[in-house]
Amino acid sequence: xxxxxxxxxxxxxxxxxxxxxxxxxxxxxxxxxxxxxxxxxxxxxxxxxxxxxxxxxxxxxxxxxxxxxxxxxxxxxxxxxxxxxxxxxxxxxxxxxxxxxxxxxxxxxxxxxxxxxxxxxxxxxxxxxxxxxxxxxxxxxxxxxxxxxxxxxxxxxxxxxxxxxxxxxxxxxxxxxx
Amino acid sequence: xxxxxxxxxxxxxxxxxxxxxxxxxxxxxxxxxxxxxxxxxxxxxxxxxxxxxxxxxxxxxxxxxxxxxxxxxxxxxxxxxxxxxxxxxxxxxxxxxxxxxxxxxxxxxxxxxxxxxxxxxxxxxxxxxxxxxxxxxxxxxxxxxxxxxxxxxxxxxxxxxxxxxxxxxxxxxxxxxxxxxxxxxxxxxxxxxxxxxxxxxxxx
Numbered sequence: 001x002x003x004x005x006x007x008x009x010x011x012x013x014x015x016x017x018x019x020x021x022x023x024x025x026x027x028x029x030x031x032x033x034x035x036x037x038x039x040x041x042x043x044x045x046x047x048x049x050x051x052x053x054x055x056x057x058x059x060x061x062x063x064x065x066x067x068x069x070x071x072x073x074x075x076x077x078x079x080x081x082x083x084x085x086x087x088x089x090x091x092x093x094x095x096x097x098x099x100x101x102x103x104x105x106x107x108x109x110x111x112x113x114x115x116x117x118x119x120x121x122x123x124x125x126x127x128x129x130x131x132x133x134x135x136x137x138x139x140x141x142x143x144x145x146x147x148x149x150x151x152x153x154x155x156x157x158x159x160x161x162x163x164x165x166x167x168x169x170x171x172x173x174x175x176x177x178x
Numbered sequence: 179x180x181x182x183x184x185x186x187x188x189x190x191x192x193x194x195x196x197x198x199x200x201x202x203x204x205x206x207x208x209x210x211x212x213x214x215x216x217x218x219x220x221x222x223x224x225x226x227x228x229x230x231x232x233x234x235x236x237x238x239x240x241x242x243x244x245x246x247x248x249x250x251x252x253x254x255x256x257x258x259x260x261x262x263x264x265x266x267x268x269x270x271x272x273x274x275x276x277x278x279x280x281x282x283x284x285x286x287x288x289x290x291x292x293x294x295x296x297x298x299x300x301x302x303x304x305x306x307x308x309x310x311x312x313x314x315x316x317x318x319x320x321x322x323x324x325x326x327x328x329x330x331x332x333x334x335x336x337x338x339x340x341x342x343x344x345x346x347x348x349x350x351x352x353x354x355x356x357x358x359x360x361x362x363x364x365x366x367x368x369x370x371x372x373x374x375x376x377x378x379x380x381x382x
Contacts, residue, residue, distance in 0.1 A: 042211055163357075
């Protein structure tokens with residue numbers, strides 16, 4: 001029968017079979033290689049950037065109690081046309097306080113006007129400017145998102161997405177962006 | 179002069195600690211990895227500077243691209259209740275197998291009329307089905323309205339939380355499609371929802 005030899009290194013006596021002590025050390029190189037390979041794979045495949053969500057609050061259509069008339073001097077209307085073009089004016093479409101001007105997104109575009117007009121309104125009335133976004137049927141989803149984003153960058157909270165009126169569509173047509 | 183004897187050291191290093199670390203990291207990455215759900219239709223999402231993260235649960239997504247709307251809601255338990263609600267609404271009886279199949283379904287990409295048939299298909303057959311999306315129009319009785327409504331009810335029932343709704347739209351999607359969806363949501367007093375965007379550095 002095989003028995004564990006615990007007697008310690010005995011002398012070679014009587015042809016006793018000595019169990020050979022194998023080293024317990026295993027070569028881990030291959031295992032580490034494999035582990036790092038998998039780590040690399042998982043690092044590269046995990047999406048580092050999670051999608052972000054921009055909050056959009058629409059005005060309540062049925063709630064008529066909290067609607068206050070706002071002075072036209074405080075409102076800025078932004079019309080979204082085709083080809084990422086936008087047109088903006090202050091006041092009412094019938095008699096805009098500033099002539100409607102066509103611009104585009106970005107720092108030199110609508111943002112400049114937003115900041116400038118925002119300051120004007122703030123200086124005159126001491127309140128924040130109200131921005132009405134009116135996307136036309138020719139505008140795209142990214143236009144709407146870009147516009148909301150511009151307002152976020154500028155820090156304007158008083159904004160709403162409103163349906164466009166035929167008069168404003170005509171305005172866009174006149175300026176060839178519908 | 180005695181020659182300096184260079185002692186020969188073994189090149190074998192103890193790899194145990196390295197191996198431990200490697201596997202620890204590996205475990206972490208495996209566990210944190212979330213299987214990516216492939217969208218049935220590709221949507222190129224617009225970029226914005228928002229940094230709000232999307233919720234992981236109690237959340238429904240409306241994928242909008244090519245004029246189609248695809249509805250999905252997180253959580254198998256919520257999905258089950260949603261389908262039960264839809265079954266009542268449209269007077270369709272789903273077998274327990276079909277309910278189970280729906281729990282594993284990532285998104286609703288076919289009209290309710292053919293959903294029963296779709297659920298009985300194998301994954302391969304499903305891939306061949308045209309993804310027409312959930313029907314949506316400006317009437318009160320469109321399918322999307324009921325999907326969202328039932329999902330909200332289901333989430334309230336199962337988790338007792340308000341379902342958050344997010345729109346994942348393609349950049350080139352025309353505004354009227356989005357307007358229809360917003361109208362549908364507003365009809366059930368969902369006035370606050372998210373727009374899924376990718377992150378862009380502010381051009382300051």
